Amino acid sequence: MQESAAPMPVSALHAAEWDLAYRTHGHALLRYLRRLSPTQEMAEELLHETFARAMRTQGPEPSSDDIRPWLYRIATNIAIDQSRRARRFRFVPFLGIEPAPDRDTDQIDLVRRVLHAMPPEQSTALVLRLHEGFAPPEIAVMLGISESAVRSRLVRGRRKFQETYERMGGLL
Amino acid sequence: MTAHPLELIAGMDDGLDLDQKDRVVRHIGECDTCRSLARTMQRIDGLIATPEPALPLPERATPREGVRVAGWAFAFAVVVTLVATMAVLVGSSRQTQVGSSEACGVLAVAARSAGVGAVTARAAAIELPASLSESWTACANGGRADRAGPWLLFRSRPTEGQEVRGLLVALTTTDRFAFGKFSPASTADGTERWISTSGSGLGQAMAVLADPYFFVVTAPSRDATERLAAAVLAELRRRPWPPLSDASKTDACAVLRRAVSSAGLPTKDASGSPLTTHRHWLDMSVPADNWPYGHMLTNVCGFDSDAGLSSLPVVALNDSHLILREEPTTLQQANGLLAPLSFPSDRTVFNVYGWVQIEAGMWLTHGEDSPWSAVAVSDEPYFFVVTQATDEAAIQLARAVLAELKRP
Numbered sequence: 001m002q003e004s005a006a007p008m009p010v011s012a013l014h015a016a017e018w019d020l021a022y023r024t025h026g027h028a029l030l031r032y033l034r035r036l037s038p039t040q041e042m043a044e045e046l047l048h049e050t051f052a053r054a055m056r057t058q059g060p061e062p063s064s065d066d067i068r069p070w071l072y073r074i075a076t077n078i079a080i081d082q083s084r085r086a087r088r089f090r091f092v093p094f095l096g097i098e099p100a101p102d103r104d105t106d107q108i109d110l111v112r113r114v115l116h117a118m119p120p121e122q123s124t125a126l127v128l129r130l131h132e133g134f135a136p137p138e139i140a141v142m143l144g145i146s147e148s149a150v151r152s153r154l155v156r157g158r159r160k161f162q163e164t165y166e167r168m169g170g171l172l
Numbered sequence: 173m174t175a176h177p178l179e180l181i182a183g184m185d186d187g188l189d190l191d192q193k194d195r196v197v198r199h200i201g202e203c204d205t206c207r208s209l210a211r212t213m214q215r216i217d218g219l220i221a222t223p224e225p226a227l228p229l230p231e232r233a234t235p236r237e238g239v240r241v242a243g244w245a246f247a248f249a250v251v252v253t254l255v256a257t258m259a260v261l262v263g264s265s266r267q268t269q270v271g272s273s274e275a276c277g278v279l280a281v282a283a284r285s286a287g288v289g290a291v292t293a294r295a296a297a298i299e300l301p302a303s304l305s306e307s308w309t310a311c312a313n314g315g316r317a318d319r320a321g322p323w324l325l326f327r328s329r330p331t332e333g334q335e336v337r338g339l340l341v342a343l344t345t346t347d348r349f350a351f352g353k354f355s356p357a358s359t360a361d362g363t364e365r366w367i368s369t370s371g372s373g374l375g376q377a378m379a380v381l382a383d384p385y386f387f388v389v390t391a392p393s394r395d396a397t398e399r400l401a402a403a404v405l406a407e408l409r410r411r412p413w414p415p416l417s418d419a420s421k422t423d424a425c426a427v428l429r430r431a432v433s434s435a436g437l438p439t440k441d442a443s444g445s446p447l448t449t450h451r452h453w454l455d456m457s458v459p460a461d462n463w464p465y466g467h468m469l470t471n472v473c474g475f476d477s478d479a480g481l482s483s484l485p486v487v488a489l490n491d492s493h494l495i496l497r498e499e500p501t502t503l504q505q506a507n508g509l510l511a512p513l514s515f516p517s518d519r520t521v522f523n524v525y526g527w528v529q530i531e532a533g534m535w536l537t538h539g540e541d542s543p544w545s546a547v548a549v550s551d552e553p554y555f556f557v558v559t560q561a562t563d564e565a566a567i568q569l570a571r572a573v574l575a576e577l578k579r580p
Contacts, residue, residue: 158216
């Protein structure tokens with residue numbers, strides 16, 4: 001499956017189908033993107049961009065069975081792209097009032113931060129495999145790489161996760 | 173099999189064949205080191221597999237169908253536009269400030285046209301806190317301040333882009349509104365917008381900068397807020413007030429838009445989507461005292477393909493960016509500002525190799541970890557930095573920015 005750059009006209013019927021696809025797959029994709037993002041706002045923005053890009057490009061029909069892996073593929077590409085950009089330059093959109101940290105979420109926040117600090121090809125493979133439950137062959141098709149490349153990313157990813165998690169103060 | 177099959181242990185649950193798995197399991201049974209590694213890997217898998225808490229699905233902005241415009245309608249629109257332009261030109265000399273009654277008139281028409289709020293409701297002025305009343309005017313649908321939108325807060329004086337950050341801070345810290353955090357939102361119409369991430373009883377808020385106007389609208393949902401903002405803009409274009417100009421000489425986004433165009437740099441991305449400007453405020457977590465660019469924090473703009481991602485706190489520097497210093501800067505001061513910068517990796521802001529002077533008042537450098545170039549220019553009183561994908565493009569953009577700044 002390849003993303004095509006050709007813009008796709010959106011008819012009213014098509015828009016309704018995309019609305020349904022959003023309601024059907026949006027929650028799972030949001031959780032996936034949240035796991036890979038340091039903030040909820042960022043995850044929501046990535047989700048918004050995932051559907052915007054899916055509607056702009058030629059892919060499976062929104063009501064087809066193929067739409068789920070297609071959306072995950074787009075979301076993964078966007079998450080990887082975002083993570084690479086984060087390594088080059090960091091801006092803040094606005095210095096607003098941030099909520100106080102919640103102790104109960106410290107552990108999950110640390111996992112998110114570790115994943116965000118890792119090479120994005122590894123972190124996305126780990127989250128697709130372990131958080132989303134995709135099998136390596138499914139991930140291979142989704143990402144357009146070989147199964148052995150997926151397994152390699154998973155192995156290196158676990159090692160990198162361990163190293164980064166411990167460097168950030170986590171105890172295994 | 174090697175003495176310690178570490179790779180196989182790390183990937184044991186990723187589809188080893190039965191024979192491999194059997195050998196790994198037997199090895200683990202006999203080897204403390206590998207048993208410990210296997211437990212660590214299981215713990216890692218468990219951490220990553222921990223489910224994310226359920227999150228509410230954000231409302232999705234619905235793309236609208238294009239409207240086919242008949243030939244006669246196009247001709248009519250041209251005539252109306254010409255008449256409106258004449259009215260604007262005549263009116264612009266009379267009107268320099270927008271009062272509350274005028275703002276309420278805008279809200280009443282815009283709310284009806286956007287289908288937001290009661291059709292028959294009239295907008296009426298509402299009182300603002302003392303901290304805002306000098307430069308803002310506000311109206312609410314029905315004149316009631318205790319209901320969920322629509323509201324219009326209108327800056328009653330012309331607003332420059334670099335003022336926006338301070339204005340958003342003022343709005344955010346005013347208890348009366350409790351708007352929450354504002355983040356940039358995508359636009360493709362030459363304006364700049366920020367959407368509030370949470371709202372009070374006023375609903376969703378959106379701030380809009382459309383030179384020289386700056387306003388905030390609220391409505392019950394994001395979709396309704398976007399419709400209302402578009403309707404307010406349409407109403408501003410229709411009224412005989414100072415026209416939307418985009419002519420600022422000191423605002424980084426306005427200068428960058430003109431410079432990209434005059435330099436002949438791309439205005440569309442690879443897929444043909446128009447690039448747009450995104451205003452950035454650099455990371456304030458870096459103490460300004462330790463950072464020579466601290467004075468340029470509020471006047472930074474990107475012209476890039478981040479549409480839809482614009483509220484992300486990240487930017488690719490191989491697109492056009494302009495960091496424009498607001499204060500007059502001498503050549504000597506510029507030299508001091510160009511000191512090489514390096515921060516710990518988790519607080520990286522602007523890591524570059526050393527600057528190399530390529531001609532009088534112009535320096536070149538490259539990104540440390542990716543293909544982008546930056547050019548700094550000092551031409552008293554101006555000092556700025558631009559970025560682009562290549563040396564040639566960065567130099568071309570720098571010259572165009574300088575020409576824009578010096579244009580009479």
